[in-house]
Amino acid sequence: MTGQTDSVLTEAALDTALRELIGYSMKRATAMVTADAARVLEPMGLRITTFSALTVICNAPGVRQTELAAALGMERSNSVAVIDTLEKAHWITRERSARDRRAIALQPTTAGIMRQKQARLALLTHEDRMFAGLSQIERRELVKLLSRIRA
Amino acid sequence: MTGQTDSVLTEAALDTALRELIGYSMKRATAMVTADAARVLEPMGLRITTFSALTVICNAPGVRQTELAAALGMERSNSVAVIDTLEKAHWITRERSARDRRAIALQPTTAGIMRQKQARLALLTHEDRMFAGLSQIERRELVKLLSRIRA
DNA sequence: TATTGTTATACTCTATAACTATA
DNA sequence: TATAGTTATAGAGTATAACAATA
Structure with a gap:
């Protein structure tokens, strides 16, 4: 291995041209932070999405699924699997709302509050x-x- | 529709508790910026990953695929499809390196430079x-x- | 008619393992 | 033995459409 390259530019970092875009710096920095956060959460059986949902439910008990999804900037349809995961882990419960029988109120369990x-x-x-x-x-x-x- | 909720907290935003985490703000802001960037690139036949790769190749002609992937923080294996896309659009060419016949030097075409x-x-x-x-x-x-x- | 939760589906990005040809 | 490019594959996030139950 010579370490040589066919590239003309050998001194500057290869992504220098991209660094003029703020979005590029944001994306790279955020990827670093979220990857590390995911590593921290993983041994606790949580991912970033499930932790975020659990946190909202703990801080706003009774929140509806649609409200939760909107708060986290995700689609309602995609929130279903996230909430399924939390429910199967017994960290939250789904309760039919008495006022509006279409809606489901999400409640954290004691274990869910502790885990959060x-x-x-x-x-x-x-x-x-x-x-x-x-x-x-x-x-x-x-x-x-x-x-x-x-x- | 009453607009009423089962939630106890109605005043504060539902993701207030998550805002204490810098990573959460970074992720939401970056998602906003990259989604808009993707919308801007889409009519030009580019995505963020393909634009990033094309930019590196235009600014470091002859760069190897492995170098490119490392510069963009992506896996070598995932860079293949990105480079395939750029090659099929005739924005770059793959050339076997004379010095190291394992390596491939990536060169931008005139059309590629213009598109970038x-x-x-x-x-x-x-x-x-x-x-x-x-x-x-x-x-x-x-x-x-x-x-x-x-x- | 509109909304809530849900299912199905598809696409992008990402991550890992293994192969081939070269070094 | 190690490296460059590649293939296959799987997981996670994201987006859209459509359905049943309810408003």
């Missing part, structure tokens, strides 16, 4: 590691800048 | 719209903060 708290702490630790290069002020600044992006 | 330039301009316009709420200084600050995140 545990996963939340693990993720906060993970973020403290990933964002160690940023001060608390800079972390808030990052979130603030992200919140000002509009489609 | 066109797509790049469309994406810069798209970003000017998405990031209109941020000054140029703030955009650079955002990228700088993202670059300091470490796994």
Whole structure:
């Protein structure tokens, strides 16, 4: 192996041209963060989507499936499998709403609340590691800048 | 429809609890930006992955497939289909390397270079719209903060 | 008529293992 | 032995259409 290449440009990183696009930096950084978060959640039997849904249900007991999906920016149809997973793990229950018999109210179980708290702490630790290069002020600044992006 | 819910919390957004995680804000904001970028690229016959690969090839003619995949943070195996797409569109060519007959040097065609330039301009316009709420200084600050995140 | 949950389906992205031909 | 490109495959996320029950 010579390490040689047929490329003319050998000095700059190959993705330099893409770095002028903010979206590219966002995508690469987010992929890094979410991959690490997924690794943290995996031993707890959670994925990012299931953790997110569980967190919403724990913080808004009785939430409907459609509301949940909308809050997480996902399709109603795709939320079904996520909620199935949480229900099979006995972390949440589905209860027919008395007021509107079409709707289903999602309730967290005691085990679900405990698991969510545990996963939340693990993720906060993970973020403290990933964002160690940023001060608390800079972390808030990052979130603030992200919140000002509009489609 | 009453608009009523079984949820106890009706005032705050349902994903408030998730907003304490920086990764959540990053994921939602990035999804918004990349979805819009994909819409911009689609009429040009490009997706984000194919545009990214084409851009690297245009800026580093002769780059190898393995180098390309590494630069974009994707698996070698997954880069094959992306390069197939670019080759079938006649935007790039595959050439066996003379120095190392295992390797393939990727070269952009004239049409490929033109398409990349066109797509790049469309994406810069798209970003000017998405990031209109941020000054140029703030955009650079955002990228700088993202670059300091470490796994 | 419209909405809720659901099923079916398809497409993209991603990840791993294994093969071939070259080094 | 190791590397470059490739194939096959499977999992996870995402998107659309259509259906039954209910409003």
